[in-house]
Amino acid sequence: MKPTAFSYHRPSTLDDALSLLALHGFDAKLIAGGQSLAPMMNMRFAQPAHLVDLNALPQLKGVTLEPDTLAVGAMTRHHELATSNTVRADCPLLAEAAATIGHYAIRQRGTLGGSLAHADPAAQLPLIASTPGARFDAGP
Structure with a gap:
């Protein structure tokens, strides 16, 4: 199975990431490694409309x-x-x-x-x- 359609966001600042989460609320999921989330999306246990990639935020x-x-x-x-x-x-x-x-x-x-x-x-x-x-x- 494959995940449902989603929008991908890669913010370059923590403020941008927080703004995306505030804007999209529960329709957004954070992703970093994806080792837990990706399989859940592939099995459609998780179906976020938006993925917010944190990999450009070294302060985390x-x-x-x-x-x-x-x-x-x-x-x-x-x-x-x-x-x-x-x-x-x-x-x-x-x-x-x-x-x-x-x-x-x-x-x-x-x-x-x-x-x-x-x-x-x-x-x-x-x-x-x-x-x-x-x-x-x-x-x-």
């Missing part, structure tokens, strides 16, 4: 250690979680879990934000995130 990526907090951007790929020295030192459980996700292509494209947003019951990261008492912020 990366791992930093702040006082008492390991901050991980929503666009951080599974591979980066698995190989980051910061993650390995501060939250080794997260690094180990990320290293076992799917296969090579999934780890290269899949993102922490996508995994958490789709909350697949078979996914490792939603469970791992709840284990150390993770906090989720919906802000830049």
Whole structure:
């Protein structure tokens, strides 16, 4: 099966992405790696009218250690979680879990934000995130 028709948007700023989401509301879906969303669209479990691609927004990526907090951007790929020295030192459980996700292509494209947003019951990261008492912020 193939997805239903949709409009594709690739904003170059976070403000543009937020404007698209405000404009299209529940008819829009965010996409980064697409490892969770694309199969759902192909099976028509998800039928967004608009896809908003976040790949041009580098401020949503990366791992930093702040006082008492390991901050991980929503666009951080599974591979980066698995190989980051910061993650390995501060939250080794997260690094180990990320290293076992799917296969090579999934780890290269899949993102922490996508995994958490789709909350697949078979996914490792939603469970791992709840284990150390993770906090989720919906802000830049």
